[in-house]
Amino acid sequence: xxxxxxxxxxxxxxxxxxxxxxxxxxxxxxxxxxxxxxxxxxxxxxxxxxxxxxxxxxxxxxxxxxxxxxxxxxxxxxxxxxxxxxxxxxxxxxxxxxxxxxxxxxxxxxxxxxxxxxxxxxxxxxxxxxxxxxxxxxxxxxxxxxxxxxxxxxxxxxxxxxxxxxxxxxxxxxxxxxxxxxxxxxxxxxxxxxxxxxxxxxxxxx
Amino acid sequence: xxxxxxxxxxxxxxxxxxxxxxxxxxxxxxxxxxxxxxxxxxxxxxxxxxxxxxxxxxxxxxxxxxxxxxxxxxxxxxxxxxxxxxxxxxxxxxxxxxxxxxxxxxxxxxxxxxxxxxxxxxxxxxxxxxxxxxxxxxxxxxxxxxxxxxxxxxxxxxxxxxxxxxxxxxxxxxxxxxxxxxxxxxxxxxxxxxxxxxxxxxxxxxxxxxxxxxxxxxxxxxxxxxxxxxxxxxxxxxxxxxxxxxxxxxxxxxxxxxxxxxxxxxxxxxxxxxxxxxxxxxxxxxxxxxxxxxxxxxxxxxxxxxxxxxxxxxxxxxxxxxxxxxxxxxxxxxxxxxxxxxxxxxxxxxxxxxxxxxxxxxxxxxxxxxxxxxxxxxxxxxxxxxxxxxxxxxxxxxxxxxxxxxxxxxxxxxxxxxxxxxxxxxxxxxxxxxxxxxxxxxxxxxxxxxxxxxxxxxxxxxxxxxxxxxxxxxxxxxxxxxxxxxxxxxxxxxxxxxxxxxxxxxxxxxxxxxxxxxxxxxxxxxxxxxxxxxxxxxxxxxxxxxxxxxxxxxxxxxxxxxxx
Numbered sequence: 001x002x003x004x005x006x007x008x009x010x011x012x013x014x015x016x017x018x019x020x021x022x023x024x025x026x027x028x029x030x031x032x033x034x035x036x037x038x039x040x041x042x043x044x045x046x047x048x049x050x051x052x053x054x055x056x057x058x059x060x061x062x063x064x065x066x067x068x069x070x071x072x073x074x075x076x077x078x079x080x081x082x083x084x085x086x087x088x089x090x091x092x093x094x095x096x097x098x099x100x101x102x103x104x105x106x107x108x109x110x111x112x113x114x115x116x117x118x119x120x121x122x123x124x125x126x127x128x129x130x131x132x133x134x135x136x137x138x139x140x141x142x143x144x145x146x147x148x149x150x151x152x153x154x155x156x157x158x159x160x161x162x163x164x165x166x167x168x169x170x171x172x173x174x175x176x177x178x179x180x181x182x183x184x185x186x187x188x189x190x191x192x193x194x195x196x197x198x199x200x201x202x203x204x205x206x
Numbered sequence: 207x208x209x210x211x212x213x214x215x216x217x218x219x220x221x222x223x224x225x226x227x228x229x230x231x232x233x234x235x236x237x238x239x240x241x242x243x244x245x246x247x248x249x250x251x252x253x254x255x256x257x258x259x260x261x262x263x264x265x266x267x268x269x270x271x272x273x274x275x276x277x278x279x280x281x282x283x284x285x286x287x288x289x290x291x292x293x294x295x296x297x298x299x300x301x302x303x304x305x306x307x308x309x310x311x312x313x314x315x316x317x318x319x320x321x322x323x324x325x326x327x328x329x330x331x332x333x334x335x336x337x338x339x340x341x342x343x344x345x346x347x348x349x350x351x352x353x354x355x356x357x358x359x360x361x362x363x364x365x366x367x368x369x370x371x372x373x374x375x376x377x378x379x380x381x382x383x384x385x386x387x388x389x390x391x392x393x394x395x396x397x398x399x400x401x402x403x404x405x406x407x408x409x410x411x412x413x414x415x416x417x418x419x420x421x422x423x424x425x426x427x428x429x430x431x432x433x434x435x436x437x438x439x440x441x442x443x444x445x446x447x448x449x450x451x452x453x454x455x456x457x458x459x460x461x462x463x464x465x466x467x468x469x470x471x472x473x474x475x476x477x478x479x480x481x482x483x484x485x486x487x488x489x490x491x492x493x494x495x496x497x498x499x500x501x502x503x504x505x506x507x508x509x510x511x512x513x514x515x516x517x518x519x520x521x522x523x524x525x526x527x528x529x530x531x532x533x534x535x536x537x538x539x540x541x542x543x544x545x546x547x548x549x550x551x552x553x554x555x556x557x558x559x560x561x562x563x564x565x566x567x568x569x570x571x572x573x574x575x576x577x578x579x580x581x582x583x584x585x586x587x588x589x590x591x592x593x594x595x596x597x598x599x600x601x602x603x604x605x606x607x608x609x610x611x612x613x614x615x616x617x618x619x620x621x622x623x624x625x626x627x628x629x630x631x632x633x634x635x636x637x638x639x640x641x642x643x644x645x646x647x648x649x650x651x652x653x654x655x656x657x658x659x660x661x662x663x664x665x666x667x668x669x670x671x672x673x674x675x676x677x678x679x680x681x682x683x684x685x686x687x688x689x690x691x692x693x694x695x696x697x698x699x700x701x702x703x704x705x706x707x708x709x710x711x712x713x714x715x716x717x718x719x720x721x722x723x724x725x726x727x728x729x730x731x732x733x734x735x736x737x738x739x740x741x742x743x744x745x746x747x748x749x750x751x752x753x754x755x756x757x758x759x760x761x762x763x764x765x766x767x768x769x770x
Contacts, residue, residue: 055391056391060328063329063332064332067332067333071333101518104518105515105518105519108514108515108517109515111514111515112513112514112515113391114337114357114389114391114392115391116391117390117391
């Protein structure tokens with residue numbers, strides 16, 4: 001198991017999704033991505049597995065699940081939710097925080113919920129992990145604009161909105177690559193806004 | 207599947223669906239947003255029991271459910287009616303009691319507009335219910351009710367809320383009444399894994415000092431006979447949690463009584479000597495374990511519970527078995543019968559009998575003087591073993607746990623999880639509705655009884671006679687005890703000054719009020735209450751200085767128990 005650092009550029013298919021949180025805490029992207037759902041407790045050991053849940057796609061489900069996290073004191077790094085292969089089911093991907101025991105309790109509490117049809121964990125080695133980020137830069141000169149465009153091009157990100165003094169870049173990648181992009185690009189232009197979807201994942205193969 | 211299709215209003219569907227579930231009693235209070243339901247209720251066979259505050263309706267439904275082991279049903283209007291139910295719903299949730307709480311809601315067209323008496327009760331109640339429904343299509347009401355009863359009563363039971371907007375109550379629809387419902391995300395495991403049972407038995411048979419810790423799950427699954435049979439087969443002493451008090455005859459030679467903060471001395475001492483602990487239907491609450499890291503740290507613990515999320519939640523265990531307590535105990539017993547060999551545990555039998563006797567001798571009770579202890583010992587003498595007993599919360603509750611032995615299993619009910627003062631009296635009324643031919647008695651203190659005394663109106667007017675014994679120390683006694691022990695007797699906010707006069711209060715409600723000054727008078731008053739066809743309130747003055755001991759101070763371990 002190798003810990004993925006923020007530098008150099010992580011491989012597109014990072015074999016290990018474990019996050020060394022101390023380093024990432026300094027990156028703008030991580031902080032922005034986390035602020036909505038975490039309560040800020042720092043734990044010693046990071047659970048490495050991702051949790052997915054197939055849930056009833058109906059009113060109030062997100063409220064129940066987020067309420068359970070709050071009531072039981074679970075901290076999470078991110079949660080993403082969207083429709084799944086069936087329109088009456090939604091799929092959530094949760095990046096938990098805390099140790100192995102906390103992960104086990106979280107999975108059991110999710111299983112206990114009546115709206116939750118299926119819960120599973122995905123080991124990072126088996127996971128295809130992606131996150132989408134939109135990053136808006138203030139680019140007062142052509143030099144900085146070109147630098148960001150070049151970086152985007154090299155990493156596989158793309159500019160989706162360009163105006164005289166601003167630039168919006170869309171980047172779908174692993175969280176580590178997004179962190180890297182944000183970190184590097186911020187040297188070339190002032191970041192005005194960031195939005196990240198949180199991690200979503202599927203298990204490789206059938 | 208047999209399906210009938212008829213055109214009905216939401217309220218009509220609700221009443222019919224409730225009757226289909228066998229709900230023939232409902233505790234409730236009307237209001238603007240549940241009037242259509244009340245109108246249909248008036249035309250039905252369902253017995254409606256009117257309360258004077260919705261919290262009492264929830265506690266009554268709770269008491270009814272504990273005795274009948276079927277979901278209790280309560281009904282309130284929107285807004286304050288619904289929020290008043292919440293304490294009672296939370297009480298049931300913490301004690302895993304099946305309940306279906308029905309609330310009226312403002313019309314769907316007004317939801318979210320901050321309409322008069324609007325409250326997002328689904329949001330409020332979510333953390334304290336197993337599930338909360340808000341049907342907005344009258345055609346879905348029968349399946350919603352069916353699901354609610356199924357969820358409330360199955361697996362680890364608990365309260366379920368159905369919040370029905372007023373326009374859904376009145377709207378008509380072609381309505382089907384399904385015989386069964388399927389909830390794909392809800393499949394509680396009932397039957398324990400055979401291999402796990404065999405593994406558990408291996409551990410138990412090798413034990414030198416085995417002990418059973420029985421929790422409330424034994425009562426919920428009605429496994430009294432299985433528990434006794436297994437304990438006797440294994441010659442294994444049985445301690446309980448407080449929630450499990452009375453799931454095992456406390457006068458049985460193998461009984462040790464409850465462990466915990468105010469547990470029996472012998473139970474708290476002996477559980478630390480066990481080498482194998484079979485814990486059934488318990489969540490290892492802090493009240494039972496004391497400081498959990500020091501709770502049976504070297505003992506091999508087997509944990510049986512129907513709720514998988516309880517395994518390793520509070521206490522890391524050596525073997526977790528998911529299953530219904532009754533089914534699991536039966537499987538263990540059957541597996542035991544198939545095997546013959548086991549370790550000799552004669553030494554252990556002698557040891558626990560010796561500790562038990564010496565601990566029982568630590569109590570010196572002067573039966574000629576009134577004290578909490580003498581009152582409860584006398585009560586046990588006078589009260590028939592099949593009488594149902596509820597308690598309030600505080601000193602009276604802990605004294606009852608320590609000094610009132612439950613003889614017939616499953617006849618003792620208390621708010622053990624949430625610790626809701628005022629629970630005992632309305633719960634006693636609910637219990638009496640479920641078992642009208644049995645005596646029902648609430649062991650109370652003045653502070654707790656004060657909180658829900660308005661249930662006297664229901665008891666008198668609906669002819670539901672129960673007995674309330676108020677051990678009156680004119681104090682919020684447990685808080686006073688803590689202020690005495692931990693705050694250098696700086697009493698603040700605990701003196702109640704003997705107000706109100708409970709005899710006069712009883713009379714004001716047309717009930718029977720009796721004040722007694724001696725143990726003999728007390729015994730006579732109980733006998734009078736047992737014969738009475740109206741509620742009997744017995745006010746018995748006790749010392750404001752009497753403490754509850756033993757005491758395991760929160761944050762300390764069972765071994766640090768203060769005996770006196």
